[in-house]
Amino acid sequence: MDRRTAFVTGATGFVGSFLTAFLLHQGYRVVALVRGPLPRQRLTEVLCEVDGERLGPTLAARLEVIGGDVRHAQLGLSEDAQRWLSTVVDEVWHCATSFKFHPCHRDEVIAHNVTGTKHLLDLTFRWQQSRPVSFFYVSTAYAAPLREGVAREELAPVGAPARNLYEWSKQEAERLVVAYHERYALPVTIFRPAIIVGHTHTGKAVRFTGYYEVLRAVALLVRNLEVNLGRQFDRNLHLRVRAQPETALNLVPIDFVVEAMWRVSRASREGIIFHLANETPVLVTDLFQYACEELEVTGIDLVGEESFRARPMTSFERLFERRTRFQAPYLLDGPWFDTTQFRACVPAQVLPCPTIDAAFMRRVNRYYLAILDRQFEAIPLTSVSSIVPSATRPGQVSLALPPGGGLAS
Ligand SMILES: NC(=O)c1ccc[n+]([C@@H]2O[C@H](COP(=O)([O-])OP(=O)(O)OC[C@H]3O[C@@H](n4cnc5c(N)ncnc54)[C@H](OP(=O)(O)O)[C@@H]3O)[C@@H](O)[C@H]2O)c1
Known part of the structure; x- marks a missing residue:
């Protein structure tokens, strides 16, 4: 051979x-x-x-x-x-x-x-x-x-x-x-x-950049609210994210x-x-929806600049934006990727690109959230609970993390 x-x-x-x-x-x-x-x-x-x-x-x-x-x-x-x-x-x-x-x-x-x-x-x-x-x-x-x-x-x-x-x-x-x-x-x-x-069937990945950093930022906020608000946390994040809902992410x-x-x-x-590239990209709004479903939360609004002019950012929103600085521009516009040369070489009948739907994202999100959960568990609660809520509404909670966030980045 x-x-x-x-x-x-x-x-x-x-x-x-x-x-x-x-x-x-x-x-x-x-x-x-x-x-x-x-x-x-x-x-x-x-x-x-x-x-x-x-x-x-x-x-x-x-x-x-x-x-x-x-x-x-x-x-x-x-x-x-x-x-x-x-x-x-x-x-x-x-x-x-x-x-x-x-x-x-x-x-x-x-x-x-x-x-x-x-x-x-x-x-x-x-x-x-x-x-x-x-x-x-x-x-x-x-x-x-x-x-x-x-x-x-x-x-x-x-x-x-x-x-x-x-x-x-x-x-x-x-x-x-x-x-x-x-x-x-x-x-x-x-x-x-x-x-x-x-991976399509297992959701497996070994490093978590790109999309995963947005998911991590949401998971981190949820975790903080769970720890700080306990039963008062109504699982509504009241989070505005600068994004164009109809943008397609590939x-x-x-x-x-x-x-x-x-x-x-x-x-x-x-x-x-x-x-x-995927011939059927997924909408940003759907991706956030899938993440919210997995984390059992609501209240993420995808908004334009005018929303922040009308009402300044909360510290909660600033923290989210800091953690997703690299990904932020990709939530605002996404081009269509030509795949003519690739498909001339590898036709879709030979290797179709899987559809990114709710079931697919469930596997991807679950795999990573399980890893994050293990990391959260390894952190002593004091380092998270040292964050003092300044108000009862989540959108107004002060969420300064300990240096380095204490979580994988
Ligand atoms: N991930 C994505 O979503 C994505 C999307 C499009 C394109 N890409 C492209 O795919 C390629 C691989 O990305 P990835 O996601 O696999 O990145 P990654 O998970 O961050 O892996 C980077 C790899 O490069 C190694 N490395 C870094 N600096 C090195 C050095 N100075 N000498 C030798 N090895 C070094 C790292 O080794 P250590 O283990 O020692 O850190 C690691 O094995 C990149 O060209 C990236 O641009 C990635």
């Missing part, structure tokens, strides 16, 4: 871990780049979470773990390691990333997302001198340029608008990937997944994303940029 070897960065992360498990099941040998101490142990723990016992024997036999950091030239790999990799790697899958978005993290984000991508392209180019190597870059659908309200499967021109530092860095990295293709004929593919959520399950990437990687294809 012709066993391919994939070099995967970001293998301990959300996309990288599901991708690594998927590739192993497809018969690949995977060499995973993991930074920091105890790389093999950390990766094994994540893969067990993703795949349970199923991966057991495969793990030992076909998974290699190598310590390294994308911020360093040659990823900080020894000469011996580089030489060995140059003789075995057929595919490079670059999933490592920094999700920071605030301008104060500019240097760090550039080092991870832009320079880190260049380091990997340089290595792939060198390996390609001795054997054919394909480079797969995991970007984001939000790096796409917009024309007539449609996000295109094209490279964004220099100076194209970006909502934040993260999006800008992904556009820059994509330009580098395309430059290596054009200058050095490196075979490259850019995947642009939309907002990724848990959610895609992780299992769809990894299978779509793999299918594209094996198909003969035109073009190098592929949108892994």
Whole structure:
């Protein structure tokens, strides 16, 4: 059997871990780049979470773990390691990333997302001198340029608008990937997944950014009110959220994303940029409704700016907004993502994108809320109950959290 070897960065992360498990099941040998101490142990723990016992024997036999950091030239790999990799790697899958978005993290984000991508392209180019190597870059659908309200499967021109530092860095990295293709004929593919959520059947995920940060912010407020108001909490949040109810959010399950990437990687294809987006996006208003149902609360109003002009924000609303700063712009407008190139390669009959309905979101929300519940339980009540309610109406309660929130972020 012709066993391919994939070099995967970001293998301990959300996309990288599901991708690594998927590739192993497809018969690949995977060499995973993991930074920091105890790389093999950390990766094994994540893969067990993703795949349970199923991966057991495969793990030992076909998974290699190598310590390294994308911020360093040659990823900080020894000469011996580089030489060995140059003789075995057929595919490079670059999933490592920094999700920071605030301008104060500019240097760090550039080092991870832009320079880190260049380091990997340089290595792939060198390996390609001795054997054919394909480079797969995991970007984001939000790096796409917009024309007539449609996000295109094209490279964004220099100076194209970006909502934040993260999006800008992904556009820059994509330009580098395309430059290596054009200058050095490196075979490259850019995947642009939309907002990724848990597995279709289990709701499972391993890191909780994007949509999950909004869910966490709501759950945190509910928890605080439960602790502080006790029986007086009527489960009405009285929370206004700056959002456009009819905005469509493009959610895609992780299992769809990894299978779509793999299918594209094996198909003969035109073009190098592929949108892994849902042809039936979900409305923001429905997403909040599903979250409220799961948390057994009411009282989230999606409002425009004029609402806050008419009545200033409560401290409760300010806290929510602080916790969802990164996600806030995405609640106001969402483009339609063109998937023509992707669907020419992987027709919907072969791999349909699951519908994001109430049942699907129940699984996704439940999986994460169970994890949050365990984290809440681990926090001594005093750190939460030190928050002093200043009034009996939830909208007026003072909810300054202890430093760091005390909860996972
Ligand atoms: N999650 C989404 O909703 C979403 C949506 C669209 C596109 N994407 C894209 O998908 C890709 C993967 O995202 P993700 O959600 O899987 O991210 P993630 O869960 O935050 O994982 C990031 C991975 O990168 C690793 N990493 C970070 N800095 C590194 C460094 N300096 N050297 C080596 N490894 C490093 C992390 O390792 P540690 O374990 O050590 O932290 C982790 O394994 C990214 O390109 C992202 O832009 C994600």
